[in-house]
Amino acid sequence: MLTVISCPECGAPAEITDRFSLPSTDGPVAHVATSCAAGHHFRMPTDRLTGRTRASVPAVTRAPSPARA
Numbered sequence: 001m002l003t004v005i006s007c008p009e010c011g012a013p014a015e016i017t018d019r020f021s022l023p024s025t026d027g028p029v030a031h032v033a034t035s036c037a038a039g040h041h042f043r044m045p046t047d048r049l050t051g052r053t054r055a056s057v058p059a060v061t062r063a064p065s066p067a068r069a
Contacts, residue, residue: 005049007036014040 007014014036021028030046 005034007034007038007040008042008044008048009040010036010038012037012040019046 003016005014005016006012014034016032017035018033020031020033022031023029031043032046032049033041033043035041
């Protein structure tokens with residue numbers, strides 16, 4: 001499933017490319033790997049994700065053309 005978020009660095013659309021857990025003294029911590037349209041790549045705990053997360057990419061919509069007289 002494609003999950004799109006905002007890039008933590010530049011705000012461009014970014015995809016979550018991997019989900020994994022790393023051990024800690026308080027138990028496993030969920031992490032994600034992201035890649036954005038501008039070429040940034042991050043790996044971070046899921047609790048550091050910011051912005052809205054969408055399950056899929058929205059459809060492109062166009063404004064109606066102005067009526068010709």
